[in-house]
Amino acid sequence: MSTRTMSPVLLIGGSGHVGARAARALRRLHPDLRIAIGGRDGRRAAAVAAEVGGPTTAVTVDVQRSDLGLEPGASFSAIVTLVKDESSNALKRAQADGVPYIAFSDFVSEIGPLVAHYVARPTRAPVLMLGHTFGGTATLAALHLAQELQSVDAIAIAAVVGADDHGGPASSADFERLRQAGEAALVLDDGRWTWLRGEAATRRVVDAGGAAHVGQALPLSDVVSLAAATDARSIRTDMAARDRAAGGAGPRTELIVEVSGRRRDGSGARLRYDIIDADNLSRLSAYGAVIATERLLGLAGGPPVGPGLYNPESVLDPASVIARLEELGARVRRTPA
Template sequence: MSSKFQPVLIIGGSGVVGSQAAKIIRRLHPKLPIAIGGRDVGKAEAVAREVGNAIGVSVDLARPDLGFGHEPRFSAVVIFLKDEKLSSMRYAQRHGIPYISLSSGTFEVGPEMAQYIHAPDKAPILLASHWLAGAAIFPILEFAKAYEAIDTIRIGVLLDEQDMGGPAALADYNRITGLAPAALTVKDGKLHWAGGEDSKARYRSVDGVELDAVAYSPFDVMALSARTNAGNIRLDLAYSESASRRRGEPFSTEIVIEIAGRGRDGERLNHRHEIVHPAGQAPLTALGVALAVERMLGLAGGDASAPGLYLPEVLIDPAYYVRRMKEFGASFAERSLMAAE
């Protein structure tokens, strides 16, 4: 089935996360061709050889054709870095192919939305700048099935200081934390931008150690507000040492989710869920991208996506996503917090 496609272009595919995404796509779909795109074609070609059934290509975001001319060459475009000119999005629209974006902060999503609105029938556009491309929101939506109504969703994420990834990830982190006026939260049913003292928080790691954290707003907060109608939603980021490294092991990444509300039986329900990947953030981000690619191309979960503007959670089944997370190394633990109320 996959052999009918032209290559999926992964811009930034020779980076830490991009290369892992290519390898996961290859594992899920052995016949799907891939183009590893980057400024250093030699590095891109080296990654392509590792991936197999792939090519390395040079990408020039300063050119409307990305340096590829005007003939159709790809089946989809994935970009792991901030494209300030939106050249890659316009390229996908011009050729009518899926586009997956990963690097926008909530406060800077306007240009991509405007570009879509002015060409709504051209291509399917997926805005996937969620935490680790969906590693928090999909488990939350799966856990939410146990609730009749949700009052509070509290998300704590830990990014180990040794686990930033490559230069593109660092640039995104510095840009978003440096330029964002505040972090989007939901407080008492209202959208609320938390800044200054209001943005400070404490994160309790999976080993019980408390760390300083700060409110952060990837797309999860606004997406969960739309999907769950919870009255309070907040995501706090701790950029610190992971529990595994405190034990003398390599760094890991942690996602802690607390959901409070009314269960299907009408009783109060308050659970804490702890998700850990022992290899850090890159495998989970890469998996999220791979699942988005396969879904938009119609390789899993339904037909290929029609032109439109999408968030991942409207396309991918949460149970399937969580199952894949476990298959690719994430561990899940749960405990009731009822005694703490």
């Protein structure tokens, strides 16, 4: 199907920090794709739509309403939720319409409702769980490195962000929800699933420039994706903030992916990617959402994805994701860890 005739892609939260960047990236990759910027504030959504340009419209969306507050008869080619879909109304709408759905803001402990809705209607729509570091980009980068190894022992993912980088209101709401729940971080530690809290959840993270930071483990879905895709016995994902006194307030985001294991000749190896973007954490997140969206719709990497429940590694090719990140402007550096 031509992007000119395809129904719009609905970005719920499209006027937010991640959503606006996702819309701009989609427009850059697919100039003729119809995009609907969905937000609670219609004027703000309209402003983003005007900035994005091309066949972009604005719609007012309320995820607390069963009809999402949309006009009767509105149709979309995919529904991408860049905010927490607390009532599962956006998911229900995607299943009713039989179009791809992306869940972007679910922590690893919050996927129960989504899974239950899929199990109840498994043939209705493709449902992608994307509560991963930067929209799945970290998981795919780790798997790209793991392809070089005969066996994988450990995978460590870290995001290093500016001291004042909270990723916008939607991301701040996610972390506030995490704080109120007293959530621990799920890690795989020497073959055992473990929930970490407090000091036990911290680790030392060294960024691309050699500076050390204190990372805090997060309950993101990379750990379960990578445990299922590899034989690693230790997996975790952390976030660290750069020190403000050392220039930590600037708009720079680093994704550090380290994979250790054995090569096919039996020798040990520690491999590392540094993926760097000159913006706050919202843009790398947006890139991940966009790469997943175009894949589900069959706009890149193969035909449209059929109904099913997916993690990003189920539908995306690791090498293609790395190439797409570079095309979008992220700097990718490969070094021994």
